[in-house]
Amino acid sequence: MAVVRVYVKDDSLSIEVKNFLRENGVSFTEYDVDKYPSMRQEAMALTKGVDAFPVVLVDGKVIFGKKTVSELKREFKVKGKLEKYVSKFFEVREQIKSSIPAIERKKAWDGLESKNFLVGVTSGLPTADRATVIEEVASNLGKGCDVMRIDIESYNHLTPKDKDDLKHLSEAQGMKWAIHGDVTVDFTQADKEIWEHADLSLKEYIKMVKDLKALYVNFHAAVYPQPQIHEGVYKSNRRYLGPDGKGIYETLKKSAGAKKHYITEFARNYNLEDMWRTLSGRAQRELQYAGNKEPTLEAVMKKIGLEKDDKEEIRKKFHELLHGELLEEGHFNEDITEWMAYCIVAWWLYDRGDPMWTTICGSASPDKLIEGHRDDQIKMVDAVAGAYIRGHFEKYLNKLSSEGVMILFENPDARGGEGRGQRRFRLMRPTHIYHVIKVIGHPNIRLSIDWEHIAMHGYDPWDEAKSFPLDIGEFVVNTDVNSHPGVNHLMHPVERGDVNLYKLLWELRKRGFKKGYLTYEWGGGRAPEQRWGETIIALKSMAKMLDARIPPEELPPEFFGLGPAEVELEKRIMERNMFKPIEGTLEFPELAHGWMSGELVKKSPRKLETWAREEFR
Template sequence: MSYKIGVSSGWWSITKSEELLGLASKVGATTTYGVNFVQVDFESIAEFQEPDVVKNIKKLIDTLQVDWGMHGEIGEMMALESALEVVWKHSHRRLHQYLDTIYLKFCVEGDYREYIPRYIVFHASSLPTIAMVVERFRYAGQLTVTPSGDLNWIDFIQKSEELKKWVENSNLIYFLIGKESGLAFESVDSIKIKIGEWAVVESEEFREKIRKRIEELRKDGVGEEEAKKIALEEVSREIDKYAWEFFRNITRLRFSEGAITHEDIAYLIVARYLYEKRNDASEPLWNLFFKDKSWEKLEKEFGVQFLDKNGEVRLPPQIVALVAARYILGHFSEKNKEEFLLEQKRLLEKMFSPDRVKKIEEEFLNKSPFEKLAILNNLISEKVGNGKRKLMILFENPEITRAGEEGLQRLVHAIDIYRMVKAAEKIANGTYLGMVFDQEHYLHNNLDPLSEIKSLQKEAEEVGKFLLVFHVGAPKPYHPAHHPIDIGSEAQYWIYKYAFELRKAGFGKENEGIFIFERGGARGGQYPAQFIGQSAAALRIIVNFLEKEVEPEKLPPEFYGISSTEILSEERQLAIIREHFFDPLKGLLQVPEEEYTFLGGKVIEKGKRSEEWKREELK
């Protein structure tokens, strides 16, 4: 495989440049700067509604002979890792909108399959971590959903008998009742008493068990009041069974049946679910993250109880990353929600006949994102040939969200993003998700890019299959610097060093590796052609030596723009120096007459013939 050099278009909302008004304009705005790939930065999915947008994209790609990819929106609109219902639904709707729009614009409204972008990039995380410092309480009071987008946590838990037992044995069911009921409880015991009192009134089965036990005790000679007390205590030991119904009833009335309004608890439950399902081929994340380590061993290793005896939740970043990955994958396995599917159908009914809309719904809209990606890639292969082009969803290590939260995003480390996309391959039976490595994002998150790459080299044997894009810029720890790359600069060396280590991990070997210089600010007075063009020139040098696999410490002067071949060879430069060595002394020295030297004139004055004084004769 080889490498491509590209540049991001930039956002119109940031630069306010006229050349960024529209998708096609963004494709054409940067392709005259010495690159053959452009990453179009999306402001909104509405950009696809511009008249003739796909026709114009086709025209520019054909004329300029370039390829393209997309950078999707960032922020909570695409926070796929969130368990909060409102964020989950927004993100799920948006993910489907991207895929539906590409299908409609490139496959339904016209046959432009070969112009579908190579990838769509989303940030792996847009939210700060949870169950750490004050973040433990930041997202409380909002409804949470399971990784499938369901509000009913009781159904989710009870589908796994092992998970159900753990929720009971750890007293989590009672902590949930205490938090979600709105009632004032002093202890778990007081909650159990309340459930018992409720069961006496509401459960015929519970009352029957108590009645029978009282009869047995009375036959043994126990007094009536004492028998009632003993019977209630004994039957209450089975209170776990009734706790679920109590929880179901209080949440049904207060929020929604089986609802949880604490995101840290939602994450805790999903983490335990993944542990209990670790031997299930459809849930590979636990083994990818922690191999054969047990829940208890991890608690000991991290030095913290994930759920302590007081009901406090403390999740280390590794557990948070595990669950964040599961929420992201949950989006790709789930069809669009009914309300959003109806929204899309109403829009289509204004454009197509009812029969056509029904066909589009059956063939594409009513599918999961994994299924939609498979359909799109099959359509592309039918047009251009198998394996020649593919659409992938790529996940980029995130940028900093707020000052002081460096490195605290839920899914930030390269190895964890790799584990997620590797799990996706196992679940979907295809490589539809991939990775972007952004060295500047790691730097301003207080993380060392080289350490991130080393972790990939150590564990991720197949990372070359998934790592498609390397975002580059002068490596500065500021957000967002996106500073130009000068030829011969320290920045050029460090980008090469990162790229060299990524190549050792597989970048550009199993896939065509794409370098993207992310457009940012220029030095004063520079036009885009200047700072983008010089960065592209530096990247061409980097790619040239990268393909030769030259060690970073052995880079020759040519890498830094000092050529020693052809017109700038050392031999030619030395010859020029010798030829013009005395140029500064012109007009300052007198050269003796060649045959008779300085003394020839005096010899003639003395009456001697000049032939007798020739230099050759008197040597």
């Protein structure tokens, strides 16, 4: 450890420098030259007669205070010899850093900020605060973050002035922007109107990211509940598309399994009497077309080739009739539910051995998943949702590469609070989104994880994190963070020393998360003065620890807001009070003072107050 002596005049050693030394574990002795003339002579001898304070002596090497060479020359009218001492040292902080290579700042987590994990904040929703985009951004600009993610509520939300102001702020403040896309855009919907709106939004957001030079645009991977739950909303008079944006019939006719499923489900609406009536009606019309204007029952029965009590053959014949009529182009019944559209796509994926199916559902067939456990249905829905996402993005992959646009998919919330804790939505689990991204296989499509969103759907974030795939961190670019993530989505400020939150981030770090953004999403109806707390400081501390690969069980005191000076103070307080528990229980006299201090107390009792004030200095 270096030996540091500091000669000061009129308290010329700033609090900033003192704190810097203490935080880095540097022990130093401070001498006030106004009080001790001998120290002034010693300092003047070190500086060759130049009266410039503070004077810092590090292992016998003299360093001047925080004035530039030109300022010192003007003040003391010294030429030549001053440059010998101060030409390489302009600020005391930098001087101490460069002069003491062995001090504890060499610890892996030390330094002002992490280089690989940047801290971000959200701007807030303009409509919620009745503010413009720039007003929202400006209100959060001075929080000390590295990145601000702007909540854009529609692709046409930004005015030309907004864009100009954001560009100016970026250049003037060095701020990096990211974008959160419209939370109503759903790339997993089969409904034609919603599919087309999502496609248009995607195209416009790509332009916006390029124009603002944003780091990424973040979309919720899905918005609506699972279609078997949600089908009552969009049932009739809707048109449904396949993942490629063409009518669902185009997907249906490519898959034998989809055709069979569709016919079977359609036939569920008919009982045996309805089937017989349909078959006999069809036979009667065919006889009439052949010239038999009034066919008899015997002729109709002969035409059908079945007896009325032959139940299995009637069902078989009826299915053959449906297959011939319903699946012909122009006769396909589009009055179906989105759940039926999802089932058609599921069979199409299964029949072709699509990796979007096999990575999420394995070798299970759609009928087994449909009739299986709720978790099985979730797998099927998420595989099909992934196919719809892929269908949207396939035609834009080259553009993402050429424009340098990054797309992030975030695990969604329970929109509007509907079904919280009931696992009712699509792509709720980051692992399934990871599989979708991996199958798409483009480096500019990555994952964003929101821990509170996991909790909102009834999953435990810590259990989920422990079950993540071993390489999921390589696909994560951002994680939204709050202390105490729970089902109510309170957006709690991040607290210093939140080990539980750090454990979540550590699970990602172990799985390849080496670089990215830690974004604080504020909100929850809190007053402005309650939104932040120590969030930015806490996150920057976590970022440094992640960068240094420090596991939760080895976190240093600095993580909890305790620097070397605070730790030393705590030790002194504990040492002073270590015998308090047994005070008054001993038979022999308890000596609070030695002989000299005891005599001084008798003569001047008020000295105790002075000592108490100075004890921990």
